[in-house]
Amino acid sequence: MSVFSHPEFDSHLRVTHVTDPDSGLVAIHAIHRSIGGRSGGGIRFRPYATEGDALTDVLRLSRAMSNKFALAGIPVGGAKSVIIGDPATLKTPTLLAAFGRFIDGLQGLYIGGPDIGTNADDMVELARTTPYVAGRADQSGSTAVPTALGCFAGLQATVRAAFGRDEFHGLRIAIQGVGGVGGELARMLVDRGAEVLVADVDSAALRQMAPLGVRIIAPEAILSADVDILSPNAMGAVLSAQTVPTIRARAICGCANNQLATPEVAHLLTERGILWAPDYVVSAGGAIDGCKDAGILSAEERDARIAGIGTTLTTIFDLATRGNTTTEAAAQALARDAVENV
Ligand SMILES: NC(=O)c1ccc[n+]([C@@H]2O[C@H](COP(=O)([O-])OP(=O)(O)OC[C@H]3O[C@@H](n4cnc5c(N)ncnc54)[C@H](O)[C@@H]3O)[C@@H](O)[C@H]2O)c1
Incomplete structure (x- = not known):
């Protein structure tokens, strides 16, 4: 090979x-x-x-990690x-x-x-054989919480760009995958008054959602659910030539890595008027947190970088609108600039 x-x-x-x-x-x-x-x-x-x-x-x-770090500065x-x-x-x-x-x-x-x-x-x-690991249970612990916090910052920017509003109250949001990240996100969104629909293939993950009062739907129905926003937090390649025509959400913002099955899918999303928040921007919270564990960022810098995910997305959305291009193309252009400047 x-x-x-x-x-x-x-x-x-x-x-x-x-x-x-x-x-x-x-x-x-x-x-x-x-x-x-x-x-x-x-x-x-x-x-x-x-x-x-x-x-x-x-x-x-x-390669996605290069973009992730560069766009997180x-x-x-x-x-x-x-x-x-x-x-x-x-x-x-x-x-x-x-x-x-x-x-x-x-x-x-x-x-x-x-x-x-x-x-x-x-x-x-x-860590018994090397000091070069982050995200340790005896340091910051699971990266799911900072990743979900970054996703939440990304969702705020997405809601502002797609719906011109700052609150989640009354918005319908579908979450695919309620493991570490999706589960935490569901809690944050319910707290802010969103109507949350979730799907998971693991019944134990769904059981943890029961106290939140979210609506549970079948895994095969989540991508095409009648919602305002779709948040993929399970696995990659969920946005494809087959699935994009069935999506009813106006915007997509989640942490699953490599959501686009092929690069052309970015155009399909734009043609359908669906605002896609590039996953390598949205899901940077865990990597940013790891940089704190590795001594590259202070705790304050970590928090600012996680909150900054929203600002970076807003820049990407503006660049895409002004350049009449996809959010993926805008993010790649911004990443190229960022790599030269870090
Ligand atoms: N945890 C992090 O810090 C982090 C950072 C960056 C990106 N991500 C990405 O975010 C996503 C979620 O991460 P996580 O840590 O929550 O993982 P996780 O394994 O804790 O949760 C994923 C959940 O998705 C569910 N799932 C799998 N296939 C499914 C399907 N077809 N339909 C519905 N649900 C399905 C699983 O049962 C599981 O509950 C992953 O794609 C991961 O690569 C995570």
Whole structure:
């Protein structure tokens, strides 16, 4: 499988295949950019169907991290790790120690954090073999709360741009996925008087929503629900040529990474008059929080950067309107400028 000619390659600095036969570790690590000798991004652990799927995912995700840091004004390049396999059976202290040793060998060029399939406790385990991990249970803990806070700031900017108002009262908002981020977001929105509809494939996640009084709908109905705003917080590639024509929301703002199934979907959304808040801007709260743990930001700087997600989105929405282009194109242009200026 060729890396250099891969459609998602985008001149990555390094792509490393990592194995440890004793623990069963098989992983791919990618560094898209390094700024001041630093890069960062989450450690995803999932049973990819093929090695090619894992490579595509790690390349897309590490590039998205470059945009995420640049648009959050943080001088760190984008990177990502994917560990291939089922975390339920393969994730052991021995495997995490082996991956920790790999990270440690990079001597600070890469700082890892939790992602799908890994959590704040795993970061504590990794920290036994390397100091270069953020999002540890014994430090700030789960990144879901700062990520949801950033999403909320993004939703405020989205509501202002799409509906010309500052309050959520009476707005109907559909949340796909009520895990760490979506669940926290549902609580914030209910508190502000929004009418919240949720869907999840996990009944335990839905049970936690019961006390909030939200409406639970079927997972296959959430994207086309009759709502003002859709917030995808489950998995990527949910916005596609098949799903976009069925969406009834006027705006989309959520934290699921890589929501656009293909780049062309950004045009489909614009043609349908749906305002899309680019996910790598909306979901930066966890990465920003990790930078506080890593000593790159103070607590005050972290809070300001998370609140700043709303301001960045407003700039992107204005640029898209003035340039008669998609919010994705506007965000990419802003990210290019930001990379040059961080
Ligand atoms: N946690 C973070 O700090 C963070 C940061 C940036 C981006 N994200 C992204 O945000 C999203 C949510 O993250 P999280 O930490 O809440 O993850 P999570 O695993 O805690 O929650 C995801 C939820 O989505 C549900 N789900 C999966 N498939 C679904 C489907 N088809 N329909 C409805 N629900 C479905 C799962 O059952 C789960 O409850 C992920 O895409 C993640 O990559 C998270």
